[in-house]
């Protein structure tokens with residue numbers, strides 16, 4: 001197999017930030033049209049003047065399992081609206097203990113504060129992305145994002161290799177095993193709610209993903225260092241998640257995630273002890289675009305670094321993913337051709353960000 005490597009020397013963003021620079025290298029400066037509009041810059045036009053009070057829906061899952069039937073129905077309805085209209089929501093009382101969430105954040109924060117030599121032992125390559133990394137994509141001369149990350153596989157079990165996970169801090173491997181186990185269970189509960197809301201069997205989405213033993217699950221821990229010129233760059237460029245669903249544990253102190261809402265970007269205000277859940281492209285396909293995989297990005301700031309744990313919950317990579325037959329009608333034909341997750345990733349990698357739209361067009365021209 002061809003061994004791929006990075007096209008140019010990797011820049012560790014945290015080391016750059018800690019070197020005390022007062023302006024960022026050109027490689028990180030986004031073109032004007034892609035720069036974030038921060039609170040310090042005046043709105044360009046009325047549509048950018050976003051109401052600071054707007055937030056993605058916040059849903060208390062305890063109502064789903066209580067005795068009050070009306071509250072249960074209302075809560076299911078709120079989940080449904082969030083998946084259709086926002087593609088994003090926060091969940092509270094989700095069953096994962098706040099203490100475990102806190103420990104998961106802390107072990108990763110500790111890892112990123114180890115000396116560079118410790119982190120470099122896990123340096124990754126673009127062949128699998130597993131390990132410590134600082135860029136996504138291998139385009140030579142690409143404009144880079146202001147973040148470092150650690151990427152690891154949790155499921156299927158055949159891909160899980162704890163020796164590739166950091167051994168420092170010493171508790172990290174145990175904490176992350178425990179955390180991942182609980183987050184996978186939460187993912188199963190959320191898929192069940194989504195299946196019910198779509199009028200499908202409650203195990204439809206989990207089965208479409210390959211079932212609880214075969215689905216894919218991986219973790220990307222993002223570290224966004226302080227940035228001396230946050231208005232010129234982004235922590236993560238706009239993207240939608242190619243997989244099934246993402247369960248994000250945001251930083252408890254610093255916000256940064258922004259979600260696309262029409263022409264605007266809404267800054268998510270994380271609720272303490274909540275997870276942020278978003279629909280990925282594969283659920284958009286399975287739901288025949290009833291549920292939306294929404295573009296999002298991350299802004300950085302000059303005062304505080306930020307850590308987030310993005311847990312990607314994906315279909316088994318060799319299963320065909322296509323709109324559920326029950327959601328395909330004469331009036332709403334299948335919007336996507338059948339494709340495995342592996343094929344899809346390859347497709348968007350070669351076609352770039354416009355690939356998703358082209359896929360819909362090619363499918364509708366076949367019907």
Ligand SMILES: O=C(O)CCC(=O)C(=O)O
Nearest residue numbers: 220222256257298308310
């Ligand atoms: O850091 C965040 O809030 C979002 C992370 C994200 O979008 C990702 O890892 O794909």
